[in-house]
Amino acid sequence: MPGPEVLLYGLPLAFLAGFLDAVAGGGGTITLPTLFLMGLSPAQVVATNKLLAIFGSGSATWQYWRGGHVERPLVLRLIPLALTGSALGAFLVRFVDPAVFRTLVGVVILAVGALVLVNKRFGLEDRYPGLTTRTLALTLPGTLVIGLYDGFLGPGTGTFAMFLFSLAGFNLVRSSGNARTLNFATNLGAFFLFLVGGQMVWWLGLSMGAANALGAFVGARMAMLRGSAFVKWVYGVIVLLVSARLFLGG
Template sequence: MPDWTVLLYGLPLAFLAGFIDAVAGGGGTITLPTLFFMGLPPAQAVATNKLLAIFGSGSATLQYGRAGHIEWPLILRLIPLALVGSALGAYLVHFVDPNVFKNLVAVVILGVGVLVIVNKKFGLEDRYPGLTGKVLALTLPGTLVVGLYDGFIGPGTGTFLMFLFTLSGFNLIRSSGNAKAINFATNVGAFIFFLLGGKMIFWIGLPMGAANALGAYVGARLAMLRGSAFIKVIYALIVLLVSARLLIH
C-alpha cells in the first residue's frame, strides 16, 4: 500500500484531469494510470477512480446546469440507457478480449478526431431541433452503446458522448454539459457497485476527488467563457490522447 507522499503528484494530476474532463472528456486517461503508478492493484485503482470521478463529473454538471447548458428533457430519457449499457459492458468484459476492442475503438475515435478537425463548423453552432424522432433515433441507441463502452473499458466515454450530442445538433458547450450529466449518472451507478465490493481506497480517492472537482469547476467555467471554438481545440487534443491510451497496452 502506498504512503501519503503519492498525493504530492496525485493531487495536481487529479486537478488537471478534472479540468480536461470538464472541457472535452477524457480525464480518466490521466487519473487511472496515476492510480496504477501509485501501486494500487487493478481492482482498487478502478474502484478508487470511480470515487474521485464522482466529484469531478458532479462539479462540472453543476456548473453547466446552472448556466442552462444541459438539455434535461433529453438527458433524463438517456440516463437509464447509459446505466443499462454500463452494467452490460461490465458483464461482457469477462467474455470478450479487451485488447481487440481497444484497437477498434482507437481507430474509430481517431476517425472522429479527423472529422472534427476537417469540418471547420463542426460543433460551433447550436442547431438542436428539440426532441424530434430523428434526435431520439440517434441518441437512444447511441447512449446505450457508449454506456456499454464505459462499463467495458471506460477511457474517453465523455469524448464519445460529446461527439454523439454534437451530431444531434448541439454546439460543443452544450454537448459538454450534456456529456457531463450522463457521465455523472454512470459514475454514481459504478460507485455504488464498487462501494459494495469494498475496494475503494478512501484516503486517496477523497482528496484526489476534491482536486478533481476543483479542476472541473475551473475547466467548465473557462469552457463557457471561451466558447465552442476553445473546446474544439482541446477536444481534438483529447481525441489523440485517448487514442494513444487505448493503443498502448
Template sequence: MFTPGPEVLLYGLPLAFLAGFIDAVAGGGGTITLPTLFFMGLSPAQAVATNKLMAIFGSGSATVQYWRKGHVDRALVLRLIPLALIGSALGAFLVRFVDPNTFRTLVGVVILGVGALVLANKRFGLEDRYPGLTNRTLALTLPGALIIGVYDGFLGPGTGTFLMFLFALVGFNLVRASGNARTINFATNLGAFLFFLIGGQMVWWIGLPMGLANAAGAYLGARMAMLRGSAFVKWMYGGIVLLVAARLLFT
C-alpha cells in the same frame, strides 16, 4: 501487498486537478487519473474502483456548473440516463466473458476517426442547431446512449469524448454537448461507483482528496469552457482525442 504512503498525493493531487479540468471541457480525464493510480502501486481492482470514486466528484462538479448555466438539455438527458445506466451495467457484465484488450485497437482507431471528422469540418460544433426532440434526435441518441453506456462499463477511456460527439452530431454546439455529456457521464460514474462500493476495493484516503482536487479542476474547466466558447472546446477536444487514442493503442 505494496501499500503506498501519503507522499503519493504530492503528485496525485495536481494531476487529479488537471484531469478534472480537461474532463470538464472535453472528456478524457480518466486517461490521466487511472495511470496515476497504477503508478502509485494500487492493484488493478483498487485503481479502477478508486478512479470511479474520484470521477463522481469531477463529473458531479462539472454537471452542476453546466446545469446551473442552462447548458444541459434536461428533457433529452433525462430520457438518456436510464439507457446509459443499463448499458453501463451490461458492459460491466460482459467484461467477465470477453477480453477488453481485443477491442482497444478498434476503439482507438474509431476515436481517431471521430476526432478527425470534428476538426476537419470547420463549422462542426461551433453553432447550436439542435432541433429539439425530433424523431431523428431520438433515433440517434437513444441507441447511442445505450451503446456508449456499454462501452463505459466494458472499457471506459474516452466515454465523455464519444458522448460529446453524439450530442454535437444531433446539433448541439460543443459547450452544450459537453454539458450534456458530463451529466450522463456523472450518472454512469455514480452507477459504477455503487457497483464498486460493494466490492470494497476503494482506497478512500487516496480517492477522497484526489476527488476533491478533481472537482476543483472540473469547476474551473467548466467555467472556462462556457467563458471561451465552442471554438476553445473544439481544439481541446482534438487534443483529448489524441491522448485517449494513444492510451488505447499503445498501452
C-alpha cells in the same frame, strides 16, 4: 499501500484531469495511470478512480446545469439507457477480452476526432431541433452503445458522448454539458457497484476527488466563458490522449 507523499503529484494531476474532463472528457487517461503509478492493485485503481471521478463529473455537471448548458428533457430520458448499457458492458467484460477491440476503438476515436477538427464549422453553432423523432432515433441507441462501452472498456466515453450530441445538433459547449451529465450518472452507478467490492482506497479517492472537482469547476467555467472554439481545441488534445492510451494498452 502508498503513503501521503503520493499526493504531491496526485493532487495536481487530479486537478488537470478534472479540468480536461469537464471541457472535453478523457480525464481517466490521466487519473488511471497516476493511480497505477502509486502502486495500487488493478481492482483498487478502478474502484478508487470511480470514487474520485464522481466528484469531478458531479462538479462539472452542476456548473453546466446552472449555466443552462444541459438539455434536461433529452438528458433525463437518456440517463436510464446509459446506466443500462454500463451495467451490461460490465457484465460482458467477463466473457470478452477487451484487447480484442481496443485497437479498433482507438482507430474509431481518431477518425471521430479528425471529422470534428477537419470540419471547421462542426460543433460551433447550436442547431438542436428539439425532441424530434430524428433526435431520439439518434440519441437513444447511441446512448445505449456508449453506456455499454463505458462499462466494458471506458477510455473516451465522454468524448464519444460529445460527438453524439454534436451530431444531434448541439454546439460543443452544450454537447460537453450533456455528456458530463450522462457521465456523472454512469460514474455514480459504477461507484455503488464497486462500493460492494471494498477495494476503494478512501483517503486517496477523497483527497484526489476534491482536486478533481476543483479542476472540473475551473474547466467547466472556462468552457462556458471561452465557447465552442476553445472546447474544440481541447477536444483534439483529448482525442490524442485517449487514442494513445488505447493503442498502448493499460
